[in-house]
Amino acid sequence: MVGIFKKILSKLFKNIFKKKKQLKLGIYGPPNGGKTTLANKICEDWLGEEMGTVSNIAHETREIQIKEEISIKHKGKELKFNLVDTPGIATKIDYEEFLKSGMKENEAKTRAKEATKGVIDSIKWLDEMDAVIVVLDSSKDPYTQVNITILGNLEARSIPVLVVANKIDLKKADIKKIQSAFPQYEVIGISAKFGNNLEDFYDALFKVVK
């Protein structure tokens, strides 16, 4: 009886807290899809500052990055949220891959260790998200288990998802391939780097995050 009462009280407190908390918008995806580039673009547009560093070497973002109280005003509507940029989710991390980009062995091993922790943190944070932008590289094959696992987990948690096909400025970009891989989601093609098609992106974001 006491247990049941405790559960009800705890749920009540959670709900009160939930109403007051800021919406968390997560950016998820495999490494090097352009998550931080998109996060930077959003922050530049609406806060006037960048969020994190970007690099061509995978696993540049190895810690969860949060920018609080971003307010987007678009076509007469307003959306307020905390933006959470997450490390890329991968099933393998090989420090030798970092050596190829000119890193020293110790540096590469440290980066690999930090990257593994980053993946674990990204997974842990899934439960915290109210909505998620999944950023995929439109020049790469979308049929990967990491992509399927991320989307499957978001679906299982009933978290609203917007799939972004990034890097449409590249010759190999193929938005249709991503659309046919994940037909149940709205897919918006953008270039976060060059700011292409961001109008459509913000339109879709407002639709997904109601």
Added chain:
Amino acid sequence: MEIQHLNSIKRINKILTLVKQNKIVLLEGKLKSHEETELIAKTMEEIDSKFKGIEISVMHSSIKENTILWDKIKEAVLNFLLGDRKGFTIIGPANIIKEIKQDPEKIQLLLEEASSKKKKGD
């Protein structure tokens, strides 16, 4: 090897133990979505200079939007009867499996062999 009766944690530990022994695991059906992320998280904990991680791929038929009603009913019945036992899952060590390419129709397993690559089967 029967792992269906094991709980999620034991299943993941069993799979990871086998993969770390350089074995490729072929599972009937698929892991639950939370088990997949748990497997990835556990894999990350185990990564060191020898163990580079895993490659994983799930092959299962999924219903297409333009499927006729009869096929949709068949799919629903199969889902009800087989649940997570539908399709199959391949999990292997990343130092042996270079890449698993998949699309809705086929799976390609690209194996790592010393410094050369070997393509094995469709």
